[in-house]
Amino acid sequence: MINKGAAIIKQGGLVAFPTETVYGLGADASNQQACLNIFKAKGRPSNNPLIVHVDSIKKARDLVLFNDDAIKLTEFWPGPLTMVLPKKAGAQIADCVTAGLATVAIRIPADKIAMELIKASGRPIAAPSANKSGRLSATTYQHVKESFGDEVFILKSDTKIAYGLESTIIDLSTSTPTILRYGFITPEAIKNVLGKEIAIASDLSEIKAPGMLHKHYAPKTKLRLNAVNLKTGEVGLNFASSELNTNGSMNLSKNGDLVEAAANLFDYLHQLDKFSLEHGIAIIAVAPIPDTGVGLAINDRLRRAAE
Numbered sequence: 001m002i003n004k005g006a007a008i009i010k011q012g013g014l015v016a017f018p019t020e021t022v023y024g025l026g027a028d029a030s031n032q033q034a035c036l037n038i039f040k041a042k043g044r045p046s047n048n049p050l051i052v053h054v055d056s057i058k059k060a061r062d063l064v065l066f067n068d069d070a071i072k073l074t075e076f077w078p079g080p081l082t083m084v085l086p087k088k089a090g091a092q093i094a095d096c097v098t099a100g101l102a103t104v105a106i107r108i109p110a111d112k113i114a115m116e117l118i119k120a121s122g123r124p125i126a127a128p129s130a131n132k133s134g135r136l137s138a139t140t141y142q143h144v145k146e147s148f149g150d151e152v153f154i155l156k157s158d159t160k161i162a163y164g165l166e167s168t169i170i171d172l173s174t175s176t177p178t179i180l181r182y183g184f185i186t187p188e189a190i191k192n193v194l195g196k197e198i199a200i201a202s203d204l205s206e207i208k209a210p211g212m213l214h215k216h217y218a219p220k221t222k223l224r225l226n227a228v229n230l231k232t233g234e235v236g237l238n239f240a241s242s243e244l245n246t247n248g249s250m251n252l253s254k255n256g257d258l259v260e261a262a263a264n265l266f267d268y269l270h271q272l273d274k275f276s277l278e279h280g281i282a283i284i285a286v287a288p289i290p291d292t293g294v295g296l297a298i299n300d301r302l303r304r305a306a307e
């Protein structure tokens with residue numbers, strides 16, 4: 001299966017594949033037409049650049065310029081941290097991948113299938129999440145299948161996706177390292193490794209990542225956040241000991257474990273969305289999630305989904 005996927009990548013086709021974060025929809029990052037087809041398949045605006053996935057720091061160095069902070073943060077690689085760095089002169093990255101920016105978002109994924117696909121194809125792989133633009137991210141084979149049907153070849157994981165949330169994105173191309181998207185690697189963890197203060201993009205007036213403030217991750221059913229009780233016509237998405245209980249309600253983590261909650265988030269939203277559409281329910285009420293650690297990333301996704 002990996003070899004078939006690699007052959008498709010080399011021929012300029014699209015392959016959906018699991019990573020430790022969410023499923024990606026990948027193409028050869030050096031092939032402009034192949035990468036344009038990612039935008040087309042997703043219905044993704046062309047001003048929203050893609051993350052490039054490589055299998056080694058050596059390969060990353062062919063594409064971007066590392067600075068001291070970037071070298072320190074390779075401690076998190078392979079893993080769910082994307083670094084935005086200046087594009088190296090002559091780097092083989094199609095223009096549409098960076099949406100014309102002078103920087104590239106890059107990471108090494110910590111998933112066996114993703115790594116094997118990159119290795120076997122011998123190409124850097126540009127891959128956004130494998131969902132239609134603006135919709136819930138895909139964390140299972142079934143989610144990808146529902147979005148793309150037979151349009152793309154899908155590599156299936158035998159195990160559950162490890163984290164279930166997109167990578168943390170940090171911009172290292174400016175004087176102060178700036179988090180552009182919350183993820184599994186927390187600001188605290190990054191600060192500790194860098195040994196200095198970092199910024200969070202929402203604090204800043206200038207928007208660096210096109211598309212980062214857009215409504216995103218949206219189910220078809222409306223979300224009501226920080227719900228403490230359930231109203232009629234709602235179904236509940238609980239956390240810890242919350243009691244938004246009715247037929248169909250789910251709990252992200254009965255033990256109040258934020259890592260478990262993150263891993264379940266998109267799948268449960270997919271399931272509750274489907275349940276609501278089938279049962280004529282208008283609103284998914286979501287219990288409060290603590291705004292600490294991975295909770296920052298969960299709340300970020302929920303806020304955008306509810307917009």
Ligand code: AMP
Nearest residue numbers: 049050084103104105127128129209210
């Ligand atoms: P997705 O792959 O769907 O999770 O989206 C990729 C994210 O990476 C988007 O939020 C992009 O805006 C961001 N991104 C990709 N390339 C860059 C870049 N060069 N500078 C800033 N953000 C980027």
Ligand code: MG
Nearest residue numbers: 128129137166
């Ligand atoms: Mg996405």
